[in-house]
Amino acid sequence: MNLFVLAFLGGILGAVLMDVTETVAARAGISSGVNVALVGRWFLGLTRGRLAHADIRDSQPLPGEVRAGWAFHILVGGGGVALIYPALLQFAGPLLAAHHVLGGVLFGLATSALPWFILLPSFGWGWFGQRGPQGSNALLASPLSHIPYGFGVGAVIAAGSAF
Incomplete structure (x- = not known):
């Protein structure tokens, strides 16, 4: 199977594994403070020319931000890796x-x-999210x-390459 297709599928599986891990880690008290609604708010803001927020939690919620957050997460997780990992x-x-x-x-x-270096500073939380929500890490x-x-x-790439 084509490496780009495998990387895309692997990125989607990876995004799901990431979400499961974040849920389990949050229950154990380890969280970045990021949620899908905030990702969607940031992404929708990008489409309107807004790169950064003073604190994204204080920015006006936008219609469809949760759907946009999920779509952005899956597209970056799958599409980004499909372009970058084969080159790597x-x-x-x-x-x-x-x-x-x-x-x-x-x-x-x-x-x-x-x-x-990109998402958290754009949220207004600084490098490494040091000004993120209290208790976040x-x-x-x-x-x-x-x-x-x-x-x-x-x-996924290993499994697909075996055929």
Whole structure:
């Protein structure tokens, strides 16, 4: 099967694994403070030319923000990896190509930088979410949820490459 298709499917599975992990981690007291409505509010704001918020929790809720948040999450999780991970495999060479699950986990860990340096500052919460909601810990929550994301990517590519 085509590597781009496998990466896309792996990204979708990874996004689901990420969501499950975030739910379990939140019950254990580990949360970034991010929720799907806030992601949707941010994404819809982007479509209207607004990149950043003073504090996104104080921004006016937008119609359809929950649906938009889910769509954005799945499209970035699947589509982003479909474009980036195959290029990374070409760059990394045979080492990662022979170990897709390890490569996926490392890729997932690296994607922790996206919320730390793009999403959370755009929410008005600063680098690593240091000004996020009280009790949140984005520094820990992000890699904790992105590792299963990468596992999903790597597992699907490994399984699909076996055929």
